Amino acid sequence: MNILELAIQNLTSPPVLAFALGLLATAIKADLRLPEAVYQGLSFYLLIGIGIKGGVALRDAEFSEIALPIVGTIALGMLIPFLAFSILGPLTKLPAYERGALAAHYGSTSLVTFTAAIVFLETAQTFVEGYMATLLAVLEIPGIIVGLLLASKGMSRSVNFRESLVEVLTGKSIVLLAGGLLLGAVTGSAGYSQVEPFFGGLFTGVLTLFLLELGLIAGKRIGDLKKAGIRLVIFGVGFPVIAATLGITVGLLTGLSVGGATVLGVLSAASSYIAAPAAVRLALPEASPGIYLTASLAITFPFNLIIGIPLYSVIAEALAGMGL
Amino acid sequence: MNILELAIQNLTSPPVLAFALGLLATAIKADLRLPEAVYQGLSFYLLIGIGIKGGVALRDAEFSEIALPIVGTIALGMLIPFLAFSILGPLTKLPAYERGALAAHYGSTSLVTFTAAIVFLETAQTFVEGYMATLLAVLEIPGIIVGLLLASKGMSRSVNFRESLVEVLTGKSIVLLAGGLLLGAVTGSAGYSQVEPFFGGLFTGVLTLFLLELGLIAGKRIGDLKKAGIRLVIFGVGFPVIAATLGITVGLLTGLSVGGATVLGVLSAASSYIAAPAAVRLALPEASPGIYLTASLAITFPFNLIIGIPLYSVIAEALAGMGL
Amino acid sequence: MNILELAIQNLTSPPVLAFALGLLATAIKADLRLPEAVYQGLSFYLLIGIGIKGGVALRDAEFSEIALPIVGTIALGMLIPFLAFSILGPLTKLPAYERGALAAHYGSTSLVTFTAAIVFLETAQTFVEGYMATLLAVLEIPGIIVGLLLASKGMSRSVNFRESLVEVLTGKSIVLLAGGLLLGAVTGSAGYSQVEPFFGGLFTGVLTLFLLELGLIAGKRIGDLKKAGIRLVIFGVGFPVIAATLGITVGLLTGLSVGGATVLGVLSAASSYIAAPAAVRLALPEASPGIYLTASLAITFPFNLIIGIPLYSVIAEALAGMGL
Amino acid sequence: MRNIERKLVTIVIEHALESRLIRDLHKLGVKGHTVTAAQGSGPHGRRAGEIDGGNVKLETIVSPELREKIIDHLEQNYLDKYACIVWSSDVTVSREQHF
Amino acid sequence: MRNIERKLVTIVIEHALESRLIRDLHKLGVKGHTVTAAQGSGPHGRRAGEIDGGNVKLETIVSPELREKIIDHLEQNYLDKYACIVWSSDVTVSREQHF
């Protein structure tokens, strides 16, 4: 299968189509929202499920094999938000708190984009290291913290900033992901086989429903695109490519396979729309969701889903071919 | 297996038993209601799931093969409510708006009855065309519209009738079913295989829970049977047989197999209790749920489930044997 | 595999780890609660699922084979709460209503502990009679009634005691379990195979999520342990061993295999934390959840899960070896 | 006709008691009620386990006399024994027969 | 500035009508509303099937004049036809522009 065929297959996978369906439903004003409780149940399932799978893979990996990629991922988690913050200054002229909020989103990453990349590479029969979900968990947090710190620099904050950080770190998405990792690492493949039909077999189906809901939410944000302006769109499409290239390079240098490096590229390019918005909401209330959520969910997320993933796999091939 | 054995097997399938359990629970005043949010989540799953499966089958079908059955189904969707409306006049003496409400219900169809028929025919190892779920989606809507129009004829309506129609067409059940069809048709069997464990494997189990809940609701309607009167019961049991015979005939004439024609008969006989009640509620508030919901859910639904499905398969065999 | 390896494998199974994760999350004040509606949906699923499986097994069993074990189980259901009530008198000096409340909990049993035992014995490749879930359902109720009666003796009750009993017997947990049994017994293995992917395949995964939630609730009760005092802890750890030994003995005497007797021991040792608390709340409002729920959920449940199950299997082996 | 004075009685009670309370209220003569799911904490601590599904908040619009009867009944049968509180306020409704 | 008097209008209505009602209210001029899921029973019996997802309870804080308009609108378009009731009460808010 060539890259175009893969891209089309990616585009026509049920989760991506469900996202499109959600956009469409918003356009015709159809109300397809799942009850709030069910929506929260689905995201609970996805977070702990991906954590468990990552933990199982982590346990099966050699320490010597994963040490370097983990260090590289932490470095990316601190570098990418800096980069985003710096580029946003001259590009958009937004105040520091808005740029910090955006940096927190692009410094963190997205479980759903990650999963789409895994499915994509599986279809392409490219080998991917099993412990990539561990790197997902590792990349989730530092970017948020760096982004918030960048935003708070030079602000005379009345709200307790540390309090917010604690709230973020003990929030649902971090604790479920980390808890799942722990659980998976302790139970190993033997234990996992007992719950595989639930956490494994159903995953893509649940993801499909979840993406339908994300599509509905993103659809409502599309109206904000005009307000957000062309410069934000440029950032939302251009920055992921830069971040992906960085991530792929770090991946190859720390010994990942081409498939693994592609995934690290995707993780770097992906922006958060679950953990980061909640964190920014708590710690940076002055920042506007009309900017950060629109950029993350209505620009970068579909871009990565549709164009980014196949593109980054081509970049990874090319860089690897250059002997990196 | 002969028809009696099949009927018994149908009766003892988990979904049908769950319905009976729900009736029983109402009788002993046990409260087995699932939380509202979960109940809505289940019906969301069933609607989009059946849509996706129908879409996948639609894609695999030849246009020449399905064109005629679709036209036939649309014709049924307009004919059956007329028939119901006309028969109800002399039979029940109900006012036009009540008859229109009933016509909307019997003109539309029932996903759950459809699924029970599919399971029945699978057990009997009768071939059924894969795209029957497409016909289900096609039959869902016209009957409702015709029923509402019949009801509104001669009424001086203050409420905006068009507004209600738009609400119906952009309502959850229609959009999920149609959206699922679209998604299934685009993703095809390759994409479907990724979500099969979720939308396929779990289907009958989820249906079982859903029918338990329907049983509870139907149980509460049983008390209304007395108020509704014997003529409504006659209609609720007799009309489905007429509609089924019509549906089977149309099915055979448009080239469906005996199994396919049986299913089209079941679809014609089945009355709606999700899409139609919501629509009638919005557009015809003066009509009484004590009549239409009782007839649809407490009379016709169990009749079709228990007696109707095997009966219609016998009728289909007979009509096909007559060379139709 | 020897007993220690089994114990470790039990400890590292996903459900047990999820319980531990819940405790941990409470300790760091992370809020991992599922939405109430989803939590109720999960417990609904577990109750009806276990009922259905028990019913299917019941149908496959010979009457002569199960008659004695059922009689034995009913006897246990009446004996164990008496025993608990009597021992609690001299041991704790609690008033009769508190002792009655505790007796109701320890006289009843726990679905989750039961399931953990089944998984444990499966891993150990020990044969277990399929109809043990029937005994679970049988043991659920008598203990609660006996406990409530013991508590009410000598009380001048203003609240209608019979009303409460009816509420208990028509409550969700009893009716779902009994209804599931009925459904399973009627549908048999043929019908069950249609819903196996839902009620069977997903069971351990759903149980894992449920135990995470139970861990959160138990975690909040740990603070009550100090208030409850050392004597309650002694009871919560010591009484299950006595009850288990009794249960194993009855199991072996009524003809169960060693595996079956182990499970009956576990059922006897397990204390209820779903049906009994609800019942006691309604019928004995003066009893304090700080005592009965703490004992049942924060002491006995983890004890059984971690130490009890392997221990009782050793006791069963030993008693069987003594020719019982 | 539009400004009829009634009492809105709001009761927060642990979930397990919901159906019993509703039965009692209708016996006392309320004509209707509305229930929403709720969580909460109070000075007594959650006397029931959280295990049973939180609280429910029940609202019913009644005449001042019926309000008295309801509060009497709650005092005797609920307030001391269960996690239950009640408050009332003045509301205006437009259709007398309904309440 | 802190004790501005407003009306709290509470509407309980069957689920199927939720979005229509919200649209109507915003057309009448309400600036905001809050909705919670509810169950209930009333003197007319549940006119809609329980099948459609219970009731919703909608609360909106409005000026006394807007309250009149809302009640007029409900009288004409909802109260007789649907499972719907409405009550209002006095509340105090602190930011005038918001309501």
Added chain:
Amino acid sequence: MRNIERKLVTIVIEHALESRLIRDLHKLGVKGHTVTAAQGSGPHGRRAGEIDGGNVKLETIVSPELREKIIDHLEQNYLDKYACIVWSSDVTVSREQHF
């Protein structure tokens, strides 16, 4: 004893802030509160993403003095920054110690 006057303070706030608000309220001295899940819209638009789980509606019965303190606190820490509104009304309770 039965007609003790209290204030019912109702706060609607975006979900993400729920636990922080509850902590703050208990620090200020409230003895109990009741929370229900809610959705809504207001003049500021939903400032948080819907992605985070809608709003919550928190009700607490307090003394008039405590009400003032709560509103002060909200003015300073919540009303401008978050999707949050507050209103209060008069209610009658029957057990003084409870509130």
